[in-house]
Amino acid sequence: MSIRDVSNGRESLEVFEPFMGKAGASAEAIALAPSSKGKDILLAIKALSDETRVRILRILSIAPLNVQEVTEVLRMGQSRISRHLKILTDAGFLISQREGSWVYYRPKDIEKADDFSSHLHALLLTFENNLPYSEHDLAKTKGLLKQRDLKTSKYFDDVAQNWETIQSDVLDPILYRNKILELLPEHSGRIFDLGCGPGGLIPYLLTKGQEVLGIDSSAKMIKKAESLFLNNPQVRFLESEIESLPVELANQADSVVSSMVLHHLSNPARAMKEVHSVLKEDGTFIIVDLKKHNQEIMRDNFADLWLGFEPELLTDWLEHTGFQVQSIEEVESQKYFKVLIIKAKKRGGL
Known part of the structure; x- marks a missing residue:
């Protein structure tokens, strides 16, 4: 029987019987077998x-x-x-x-x-x-993400006064702050410090940049940081969600630093797209974050949404967003965490 003869249900069944266990499949039947891609x-x-x-x-x-x-x-x-x-x-x-x-x-x-x-x-x-249910599902999802962000912001509002001490108890920032300075260009006109907190990293960044913009979603963190740099015209602050930075910041930064920030964000990949938009061409992006771990206590004690990241995942997100990864380093801490330090360059518009 040729393929042309398949004109009714019974004949169709006869053609496909070999695939249901009948021996002696015909060439025509084999030709009709679905390919892997077809499946x-x-x-x-x-x-x-x-x-x-x-x-x-x-x-x-x-x-x-x-x-x-x-x-x-x-x-x-x-x-x-x-x-x-x-x-x-x-x-x-x-x-x-x-x-x-x-x-x-x-x-x-x-x-x-x-x-x-x-x-x-x-x-x-x-x-x-x-x-x-397009509008309903969109509203519900955005509401859920807003609750995530509010929970994180409330946590950081509550700990703003003591954040440096709290942070050093788990992971001493000195471990990676000097490394950030090594990876930054020698002279940056403007550096954005994402998730700046109370501003602990900013004095270090001023050694490499003419101006630093600290960005944080916590109003109390921003207020605390502002009180430390009142008379410094080189430092400004902005209260903003990192996953939705203001459009007026587009192409304004020579370098962007995200230090222990991504694991607090609902959508780290989205934040990388925002960083890409605010960086100038060939701008530098430095990421410091935890390598993947299993310490679930970090969720309750430090409002972590992600238990660190595998370097392959961060690399994939960066390259997909329009960055060229230049270096990845793992640093051992005195605790049970490993720290990832990544340097990337903005390749061009998406």
């Missing part, structure tokens, strides 16, 4: 044939969330959400990332990947305003 395409289409999974993929495109947070946004049971997350992960849409007892889910970098699921995801987002 991936069908799996992706099937995964997005469900309204709940479309909603999940959309909200995770806003920011990484853990299972509990997804259930909070969609008001559904955890077992149901977990099943849908597994289907989306198996179909190639999501990546899971364990943070101690929590597991966060995030989409693949769809601008970078070239598989069918990434193209389908990108197409879906071009119609995001027409997706089921």
Whole structure:
């Protein structure tokens, strides 16, 4: 029987019987066997044939969330959400990332990947305003992220007066501050200090820059820092969320330093895009952060959202955002943490 002869349901079944265990598959039947890529395409289409999974993929495109947070946004049971997350992960849409007892889910970098699921995801987002419960899910997700940020800001407001002491009890800043200075260009016109806190790093940065702008989301941290630099015209401060910096800062910084900041942010990858936008061409970006660890006590005691990062993940985010990573160093601390110190250069606009 040739492929032309397949004209009704019974003949179709005869063609596909070899794939259900019947011996002696014909050449025509083998030709009709789905390829690996074909199976991936069908799996992706099937995964997005469900309204709940479309909603999940959309909200995770806003920011990484853990299972509990997804259930909070969609008001559904955890077992149901977990099943849908597994289907989306198996179909190639999501990546899971364990943070101690929590597991966060995030989409693949769809601008970078070239598989069918990434193209389908990108197409879906071009119609995001027409997706089921679009406005509701967007508002709920933004509200959840705002609560995250408020919790972090409240923590830092509460500890503003004693932050330097609290920080040194866990990880002495001297361990990495001198390294930051080594990696910064010898002369920077303007340096942005992201998550500046009470300003402990700023005197060091002034040795490398003509002007320092300290940025923090905590009003009390900013107030504390301002009181230390009242008569210094080289230092200014700005209260702002790091994941949404003011547009007027675009292309204003020669160098940006993020020292022990990213693990407090809801969306570190988004913050990197903001850094890219405020840096001048060939500007320097220095990241100091914790390497991946399992000390969950850091969540309760220090408002950490992420238990550090693998260097490969930070490198992937940086390169995808438009940075060229120039160096990565791991520094041992006197405690149980390792510190990652990364230098990157802005390659150009996205």
